[in-house]
Amino acid sequence: MKKLFPLFAVLTAALLSYALYLALVVAPTEQTMGDVQRIFYYHVPSAWTAFLLFFLNFVASVQYLVRPRPFADRLAKWVAIAIGIGACIGAFVFPLPEGVEPGSVATTGLAITGIYFLIRKCFSEQGTDALAVTTAEVGVVFCTVVLITGPLWARPVWGIWWTWDVRLTSTLVLWLIYVSYLMLRRFSSSGQTAILAASLSVFGALDVPLVYFSIWIFRTQHPQPVIGGGGSIDPRMLHILLINWIAFLCFAYLVCWSRYRLETVKREVEESQAMQDLLEPRGTR
Amino acid sequence: MNFLYAAYAATWIIHVGYLTTLVRRYSRLKREIEELKKK
Numbered sequence: 001m002k003k004l005f006p007l008f009a010v011l012t013a014a015l016l017s018y019a020l021y022l023a024l025v026v027a028p029t030e031q032t033m034g035d036v037q038r039i040f041y042y043h044v045p046s047a048w049t050a051f052l053l054f055f056l057n058f059v060a061s062v063q064y065l066v067r068p069r070p071f072a073d074r075l076a077k078w079v080a081i082a083i084g085i086g087a088c089i090g091a092f093v094f095p096l097p098e099g100v101e102p103g104s105v106a107t108t109g110l111a112i113t114g115i116y117f118l119i120r121k122c123f124s125e126q127g128t129d130a131l132a133v134t135t136a137e138v139g140v141v142f143c144t145v146v147l148i149t150g151p152l153w154a155r156p157v158w159g160i161w162w163t164w165d166v167r168l169t170s171t172l173v174l175w176l177i178y179v180s181y182l183m184l185r186r187f188s189s190s191g192q193t194a195i196l197a198a199s200l201s202v203f204g205a206l207d208v209p210l211v212y213f214s215i216w217i218f219r220t221q222h223p224q225p226v227i228g229g230g231g232s233i234d235p236r237m238l239h240i241l242l243i244n245w246i247a248f249l250c251f252a253y254l255v256c257w258s259r260y261r262l263e264t265v266k267r268e269v270e271e272s273q274a275m276q277d278l279l280e281p282r283g284t285r
Numbered sequence: 286m287n288f289l290y291a292a293y294a295a296t297w298i299i300h301v302g303y304l305t306t307l308v309r310r311y312s313r314l315k316r317e318i319e320e321l322k323k324k
Contacts, residue, residue, distance in 0.1 A: 036286075039288070039292040042293060148292070148299065149292040149295065153288065255307075262314065265314055265318075269314060276321065
């Protein structure tokens with residue numbers, strides 16, 4: 001990856017530029033909101049990317065907690081398998097809310113199982129902890145973008161910057177949870193910090209489905225979902241939205257890769273410093 | 286249009302700001318590695 005990084009960075013920059021051009025120039029103008037609706041092409045992909053990163057943080061934290069305990073590890077593995085199988089069967093057997101496709105439920109279930117086993121295979125126990133810090137930090141950055149672009153879109157459309165409805169409030173709570181997670185990691189010097197942070201992350205992740213499904217369950221000022229859930233969107237807009245999301249996913253991957261490398265090198269340096277301090281004879285410091 | 290440009294600008298200011306902090310942390314770490322090598 002180190003050798004491919006510059007090439008991937010150039011490709012991502014090109015894709016982001018193309019996505020920006022599509023969003024500002026090619027995308028059709030929305031009839032009621034006008035040009036300000038184009039904020040959508042940055043707001044929604046940033047929200048989806050933040051959710052994905054928080055989900056990765058959740059899986060990494062669960063694995064960090066269960067890996068040293070063989071029974072919990074086996075149990076978590078079977079729960080991940082059960083989620084995949086349950087989603088595939090349940091999607092076609094049980095009635096789903098209006099607008100929800102059984103195929104998308106089954107795919108989401110299988111993706112959860114796939115991500116769980118991918119992280120399990122690719123990361124060591126310490127690696128999962130480093131991954132958790134990385135995804136939380138980058139997730140907070142994307143969530144900040146959502147919380148800034150949202151009010152900038154709301155002001156001209158709703159006439160207000162902010163309203164305390166379920167979607168907006170739960171997103172703010174999600175941001176606060178992960179900011180506290182990062183503060184815990186930054187300022188706690190206890191040997192149990194990683195375990196405490198992982199536990200906080202598991203509870204924090206419970207807010208992600210609440211944020212996502214809040215507009216399906218509650219009456220909110222926030223618009224309905226653009227994919228499924230009764231909302232509708234022009235196919236050209238959807239196409240441009242997905243290109244923007246792919247561009248932001250590539251960008252998030254690059255940032256996460258850099259942050260993960262920084263974290264692993266930092267840990268190596270800390271270990272070397274500790275070793276050096278141990279090896280130095282007393283009284284030389 | 287002003288809100289649209291403000292939103293796009295804010296997005297990139299946040300991302301570039303975060304990337305800047307990453308670069309600064311990298312350079313600090315590099316300095317620490319150099320100091321460790323010297324010892």
